Amino acid sequence: MIAAIRGTHDILPGDVEKWQYVERVARESCERYGYVEIRTPIIEREELFAKGTGESTDIVQKEMYAFTDKGGERVTLRPEATPSMVRAYIAHNLEHAMPAAKLYAMGPMFRYERPQKGRYRQFHQLDVEVFGMENPAVDAEVIDLAWTLVTQLGIAQAELVINSVGCPACRPVFQAALLAALGDNLGRLCGDCQRRSATNPLRIYDCKVPADQPIIDGLPHSVDYLCEPCATHFVGVKTHLDAIGIAWRQSHRLVRGLDYYVRTTFEVLGQALGAQNALLGGGRYDGLVKQLGGGDRAGIGFAAGLERLVLALPESAPVAPPAPAFVVAIGDEGRAAAWLLVRELRQAGLAAQMELEAKGVRAQMKRADRLATRVTLIVGGDELARGEVTLRDMATGEQRAIARESVVTAVRDLL
RNA sequence: GUGGGUGUAGCUCAACGGCAGAGCACCGGCCUGUGGCGCCGGUGGUUGCGGGUUCGAUUCCCGUCAUCCACCCCA
Known part of the structure; x- marks a missing residue:
């Protein structure tokens, strides 16, 4: 017998109904909020992710299914959807056709990681992106959609966590403060943290090593170093969320691993998913369109893990098809x-x-x-x-x- | 990439050096034109794969693959 590739799975009758249900609710939710579907290739030029996702991220450094094709081109199976969405937005001049574009996509992603519960080498995401809109109300609407999706699916005990990581104007100030506060303690942190301090100091907040926590607890928070526009924006996002009655928790430790995030970051965490407890995650990426060769357009979005949504689905979910x-x-x-x-x-x-x-x-x-x-x-x-x-x-x-x-x-x- | 746990019937699990089993599921009979409940019977296994130790390995050892848990990372 020829075995399936590690970290990939067949979805059999009995389970596939759950997938169809999740996909159906996802589609309906997106379309109710005015998002239109877009489909992009699952294979792209490697440089799209090197530039888009970020050279310093683990995804690009060690998790991509990248290879040279028969024509000598460096290509890769997409590890995430956002750079593809941005590429398509620029390539088809949607900047002009849809200056304020609200797009969604669903499909497989590939990352060469060690599989565990809720983490697979081929996995599937719902990807939601908004281009060309900067107003904090947009952040709130995107978060609203994300939260609504989770609640529509009947997933209980989910938690919305938000943060602001600043922008190219204020983040360097914060990072400098972070490193200054760290000072002599840097040498006492774990090896990973020492590496992070050089590549992406914010990521020190991801550390779970117990010995490091007392030091990390004493570090400054990004929200205290936001420039005036970023601070105003963040207050706006929270005000809009409060107005529609969506409960959130602010966490200075929600920094996220991709290079392109600015200002708002958010995650929805679920119970009973093991260590991989993020049902979905996203944030704002205002510089990304320009960085990939388009105009100076704002961007915000999130990706939801379909495997994780299926795992978190309650027993009572109405997944069965009508009986014949x-x-x-x-x-x-x-x-x-x-x-x-x-x-x-x-x-x-x-x-x-x-x-x-x-x-x-x-x-x-x-x-x-x-x-x-x-x-x-x-x-x-x-x-x-x-x-x-x-x-x-x-x-x-x-x-x-x-x-x-x-x-x-x-x-x-x-x- | 690192550390640990687990791989036996379609599923959940026993047997732990001596003939590979149970429950559920599936098929059939009781009931020759009537499902569920019950009773009876049946199909189904190179014990993940490869090697080693042994008279004999599902059992012990090594390797490998897969999976799970954690690290890492993130959806």
Whole structure:
């Protein structure tokens, strides 16, 4: 047997219904908020992510499925969607066609990581992006959509965490303050933190090493170093969230790992997901469009992990597809008539099934029961002679004869 | 990339050097034109894979692959 690639998974019947449900709710939520779908390739030039996601990120440094194709091009399976979205936005001049673009996408992403619960090498994201809008109300609307999606899915005990990491004007001041406060303690931090202090000092806040925590607790917070425009923006975001009654917790430790984030960052955390507890995460990335060769356009968005949403889905989620009608055939003539009846129901837009292998009535009834069907139609010699079909309500066990012509209407009423 | 746990029937798990089992699921019978409940029966396994130790390995050892947990990172 040839095994699947590590960290990839088949999604089988029984689970796939949960996926369809999550995807359906995601689509409906996005479209209610005025987002339109866009589909971009899952393979891109490597430099798109080097420039977009950021040279200093772990994603680019060690997690990309990158290779040289037969034409000598350096390409990679996308590790995230945002740079592709930005590329498409610029390439098709949507800056002019849709100056204020609200886009969403869904699909697989690839990162070469060690798999664990909620973390896979091929995983799937819902990606939501807004281009060209800077108002803090936009941040709040994006967060609103993210939060609404989670609550619509019935995921309980989720928590919204927000922060502001400043902008190119004020972040250097904060980083300098951070390093100054660290001072001699730098040498006492773990190796990872010492590395972070050189590449991306904010990431020190991601550290979970117990010994480091007393030192980290004493460090300054980014929100205390925001420039006036960033501070005003952040207050605006929180005011808008309060106005629509979405509860948030501010955390100075929410710094996020991608290079392009400015100002607002946010995550929704879930329970029972193990260490990978972020259901979704995102933030503002105002400089990214320009950096990738477009105009000076604002940007904000988030990505939600579909695997994680599926994992967090409550038992009660209405994921099951509607049960079909089932036609039970008796004898050869019954089978011929049932064959036509099933097709007629299907043509009328109703889900209908029958047992195509010749089997006894009991076995057919059992099959109908296993399908959880609400209504069974029985066609045998008796019925055929009278031009009727026997209709059985599977919940009550009641049966009645109905005219052959009115079957579609009768079934529609019961389903 | 690092450390640890676990791989036995479709699923959940027993057996832990001596004939590979149970429950659930699936198929059939009791009931030859009627599902669920019950009773009876049946199908289903190179014990993840490869090597080693042993008269004999599902069991002990090594390797490998997968998975889970944590680190790391993030969705």
